Amino acid sequence: MLEALLQGLGNLTPYVLMWMMVGVVVCTVIAIIPGLGGVFAMVLLLPLVYTLPPEAGLAMLVAAMAVAGTGNTITGVLFGVPGSATGVATILDGYPMAQKGQATRALTAGLTASAVGGIVGALILAAILPVMRPIVLSLGSPEFFMMIFAALVFMAYVGEGSMLKSLSSGFAGLMLSFVGLEISTATSRFTFGSLYLIDGIRLVALFIGLFAVAEMLVLLRKGGSIAAEKAESGAKAQVLQGLGDVFKHWRTTLSSSTTGVVVGLAPGLGAAAAQFIAYTQAMKLSKNGRNFGKGEVEGVIAADAATNSKDGGALVPTLAFGIPGSSSMALLLAAMIGMGIQPGQEMLTENLDLVWMFIFILVLANVAGAAICIAFSGLFARFTQVKASTLAPPILIISLFGAYATDRTLGDVWTAVLAGILGYGMVRFGYSRATFVIGFVLGILLERHYLLSMRLYGLDFLRRPVALGIAVAILLVVLMPVITRLIRGLRSPAASESDAADDPQNASR
C-alpha cells in the first residue's frame, strides 16, 4: 500500500500536473455555461485523452471531473442559474445572498466548501481503499430507496413559503418525473403520443427553464440589477468572510462532505441527489435551519461540499467493480478501458498507484480550481451590479443554447421556455422551485430502487439493517418535535403552551 502511494505521488510529474491544470481550466470555463456542465467538458476532452500518456490523460479527465461543480457555484450564486443539474441546491441560498450584495462572500464560501468537500472525499476514498468491496456490497437498492425517501420526507422543510406549498411543489415535481416510459413494463405514461416525451422530461432543459429563464423573466420585470442592495463590505472583506464561514460552520462542512461521499458510493444516485440530501440534512441539523432558502451561507456550504465530495465516493464502485455511478464516471471508465486499464481486482492490486494518483489529483484539482475562482470572485461579483437590460438578453440566449446543446433537439428548447414560464409563476405565487426539483430528481430514482427492492426482497427489504436504521432515523426526526412536546406537556402544562407558541413548524412559512 505504501509503495503504491509513493508511486502514485511519483506519477505527478510537471507534465502530468500541466495537463491536470488544462482539465481544471477547460472544465471551469465550460461549466459556467448553463446547460453544459462538467460532463460536457469531459466529453470534449475525451478525444485529447487518447493522444496523451495514460497518467496525463487520466489526470486531465479526473481534474475536470473534480471541478465540474465549481462552474455551477459561479452561475448559481451570481445569476440564480444552474450550470448543470448538479448546481441547483447552491442557488437556494447563494442567489439570495447575491441579491443582498454578498455575492463575493457566497462565491468564496461555496468554492472553499467545494474544495474542502473534494479533499474530504479524496481522503475518505483513501481510507476505505482496503475495505472498498464490503462497503459497496452492503449498499443495495433497499438502502438507496430509504436514503432517497429520507430526502423526500425532509423536503417539506425546504424553501420559503408555507409547508403546504412546498409539499405541493414537491409532489408536482414527483408527478412530472413519471412522464415517459415506466421502467419495468415500458408502458408510456403521460406522453400523449409524443416521441419526445417517451424519454421523459429532460433534466437539464427543465432546470435551465425553471431557474435560468425564470430568473431572467423576474429580472426583466424587476429592472435594475441582480443585487438589489449594495454590498456592505468590499470584495476583500467578503472573501475573508466567506473563507471564515466554511471553517466557522465546520460541522456542516464535514457532515455534508461525508453525506456526499456516502451518496456517491451508491451507483445511480449522482450529484443531484447528493446535494439535496446533504442540503436537507444540514437544514434539519443547523441552528439556523429556519433561514435556509433566504440567503443562509450554511446552505451554500452544504450543497457545494456534498457536490464535490461525492466524486470520492463515486470512484469506489467505478474502480472496484467497474460500475459507473454517473455520466462522468462512465466517461472516466470508458477512457480507462480504452487505455487498457481494467477496473476491478486489477485496479486494486496492479494499478493501485493509479488509484492513489487519482486521489492526489482530486485534492490538487479541487484546491487549484477553487483558488483560481476565488481569485476572480470579486470580479465575477461585479456582474450582479450590471443592469437587467444588459444582462438578461445574453443570458436568455445562452440558456437556449445550453438547452439545445445537450441533446440537440428543439424539444429541449420548448421545455426550457415552458419551464421558464412555470418557474416565473412559482416565484410569483410563492411555490418552491427547490422542492419541485427535489421531487423531480428523486422521484425517478425512488421508483427505480423501489421496484428493484420489491423484486429482489419483497417487503422484507425493509428489514435489512441499514435500510431499517435509516427508516428509524426518519421516524425519529419527523416525530421528535411531537415527542418533545408531549414530554414537556407531561412535565408541565404551562411549559407546553409556551412551546406551542414558539414552535417554528407551526408558524406560516
Next chain:
Amino acid sequence: MLRAAQDAGGEIDDTGEGLSFGAALLTLAVVTGLFFMLGLIPTSIIFIPGYMLAVGRESWVRALSVTAGLVFVFWIFRTLLNVRFYQGWLVTEDYIPYFLPF
C-alpha cells in the same frame, strides 16, 4: 409600446425600470421565435442590440460590445471545441442559405 410597457412595469419597483408581465413574455417569445427561425448566432446579433437599444436605452457601443463578446465566445466554442449550433428552421428547410463562417 415598449416605453408604455416599461411604465406599466412600475408596479414591480418604484424606479419603473422593469417590464410588465406581457412585455416580459413578449421578450421571451421574440427571442425564442428568432432562435427557432434563424438559429443561435443571427439571434444573438439581432436580439441583443435590439433589446439593449430599444428597451434598455443603452448606447450603441455597449450594445455592440456585448453582442461581439457573446459571438466571440460562441466562435471559441465552435472553433476550438467543435460545438455545433442550431442554424434555424429557415436554413434547415433551405429557405435561406447559411452564410456565417462558423
